[in-house]
Amino acid sequence: MRVALLTHEAFPDEAKTAVGLLRYGDHEVRAVVDREFAGRRVADVLDGVQDAPVVASMDDVPEVDALIIGIAPIGGRFEESWRPDVRAALERGCDVVSGLHDFLADDPEFADLAAEHGGQLRDLRRPPDDLTVAEGTAGGVDATVVTTVGTDCSTGKMTVSFELRDAARERGLDAAVVPTGQTGVAITGWGLSVDRVVADYAAGAVERLVQTPEEKDLLIVEGQGSIVHPAYSGVTTSILHGSAPDALVLCHEAGRGTINGYESFSIPPLPAVVDLYDRLAAPVSDATVVAGALNTRHLDDGAAEQAVAGYAEAIDAPACDPVRNGVADEVLDAVV
C-alpha cells in the first residue's frame, strides 16, 4: 500500500505513529505531510528508516492509496487544522486511517466524502463490540510471553517490542508482536488499542490478543503507559495482568526524571519501579523484570554507553539501547 503520513507540526519527535510506520511498517511511504517541516526529507533527521519527502499539504502528495494520521496527541482528539488534508485525501478517493479517539467515520462530512468517492475511513481505535471481562486464561498460552513495561509513556515500549521480534527472528525463533496501541496496530494490521476499550474489558481484550497469534516461540506484548503514571496506570495494569506474561522488559528514557507532561510527578528510583512491577505482576503471573531497554536518543555514543551500563546496574538485569546498537545477545537470552 502506498501511503502518506499526516504529522502537522509534530515531525519527527511528536509523530510516533509516523516514525513507527517508517521504521517497521510494510507500506511504501510516498510523503510525510507536515506544514512546519515541509521542504526537507525524512532522511535529514532519521537513520535506518524509509526515506520520503516532507510536504506542506495533500496538494503536494503524489498518488497514494491512503492517508494515515501519523500523530497520537495526548487525549487523541482530532485537530480541526487537519480537516483540509483529510478532506483532500477523501476527495481523491483515498482511504484515511486514524488511531485517534475521535472516530473519523463519525464525522458527517468525512463519512459523506468517503461514500461519495469510494474511500474507506478506518478508525483503528474502534474496539470490537463483543469484548468482555478477562477470564484469567492468558497464562495458558504455549509461547513465551514477554510484556514490555515502562517508567513512563513514550519510553520506547513499541519500538523495543519490534526490535525484540526482529532479533528473535534472526535467531530463528517464531516471534510476533502483540500490538496494544494504534501505532502497533497500524504497523502490523491487527491488534487492539487497549486504551480505547471500556475499562472493565481492557484486561479481557489483552487476554484475547495474546491467544490470537499462531507464532509458537515468542510473543512480545506491547505495553502502554506506566504503573507510576497518574493518568494511564490503569491501562498499564490491565495489560500487565491481562497478558499474564512470563517475563517483563523495562523501558526507560535516559535522563528522564519526571512523568512527561506531568512534571510534578517524579519517576521513582529505578530499583523501586522494578520492584513495583514484580510485585504487581505476582498475583497473576511469575513474571519479573528480566531485562531493560534504554532510550538514549538525546545522548552521544560515549554517554549512551555509560548510561546503558548504569541502567543495567540500577535494574539489576542486562540492558541495551536496541535502536542505537540493536538488541544485545544477553537481553534476548534473558527473555527467551
Added chain:
Amino acid sequence: MRVALLTHEAFPDEAKTAVGLLRYGDHEVRAVVDREFAGRRVADVLDGVQDAPVVASMDDVPEVDALIIGIAPIGGRFEESWRPDVRAALERGCDVVSGLHDFLADDPEFADLAAEHGGQLRDLRRPPDDLTVAEGTAGGVDATVVTTVGTDCSTGKMTVSFELRDAARERGLDAAVVPTGQTGVAITGWGLSVDRVVADYAAGAVERLVQTPEEKDLLIVEGQGSIVHPAYSGVTTSILHGSAPDALVLCHEAGRGTINGYESFSIPPLPAVVDLYDRLAAPVSDATVVAGALNTRHLDDGAAEQAVAGYAEAIDAPACDPVRNGVADEVLDAVV
C-alpha cells in the same frame, strides 16, 4: 424526592441497588415494586433501613416523582417483563432512573412517553461525552480524600464508603461519598460507573468526580475490584491514582482466600496486599492503608469479633465490620 423501586423477583437478596437506596439514600421510598414479594413490607426482611410496602405493580404505587430500577442483573440488560411498569410510570409523568447497560432513553416507546408526559429518562451508566485523560490534579482537593480498596470484588467497598460517610456526619463532619459504580450512583444521584468509561479516561473520570462535591471535610471514594484481580485491576488502579487519596481503607471478606469466580488465583497474604496498595499509591500520593473493614456476614458474633481482631493485626491498622457493629471510633480517627 418520592420514589418507587422496581425489583421484580429479586427483592431483597438480588436487588442490591434497591437495598442500597433503602439503607443509604436520601429519597423517600414510597413502595417497592416486586411481583413475587408483593403484600409484605421491607421491614419484614431488612433491619435498619427505611420501611415501605412491597406492591405488585406501578398500579399500586402511591404518588411518586420517580421510578428507580433497583436491580443490577449480570450483563445489565433490560428485562421486557419490566416494560409495563416503566410505561405506567412514564404515563404518570414520573422520571425513570436506571443503571442498566441498556439505556432506556434509547428505547423509542419510552422516549416518546417521556416527551409526551414530561418525565425524564435518566440512564446513570451513560458516560458523559466530554471525558478525557487525567491531568494529575486530584491531589489539590481541599477535603481529606479516603479511597476504599479491596482484596477482591464484592468485599463491601460501597457499603463501607456509606457507613464511613454516616459515621463522619454523626461526628459533625461535612462528608460525602464519591460513587464509582451504578449502585452508588443510583443511591446518591450523581457519580459515574468508572468501569464503563474508556480505559484511557478512567483516571480522568475519577479525578473529575473528586473535584465535584462541595463537602469540605471528608470525601470517601468508592473503590472497585482489586489490584490483585486478574480482570478488574486496571479499574482499581485508575481509581487509586485518579483519586490521589490521602488514605486508604482496605475491605476484605472474612475467610475468602481466592478471587471470587477466579478460584485459581489466590488472594495474597494480607500484609502483602497492604504493602502492594501502599507501594502502588506512592508515585501519585502519600496514601497508605490506615484502616480496614472486614465483611463478617458468614460468621456468628463470636467468630466475627475474633476475625476482626485477627484482620486488624494482619493489616497492622484498626479495623471493624461497619455493617455488624458500626464504624469503630479508631477506624474513623484513622481516616479523618
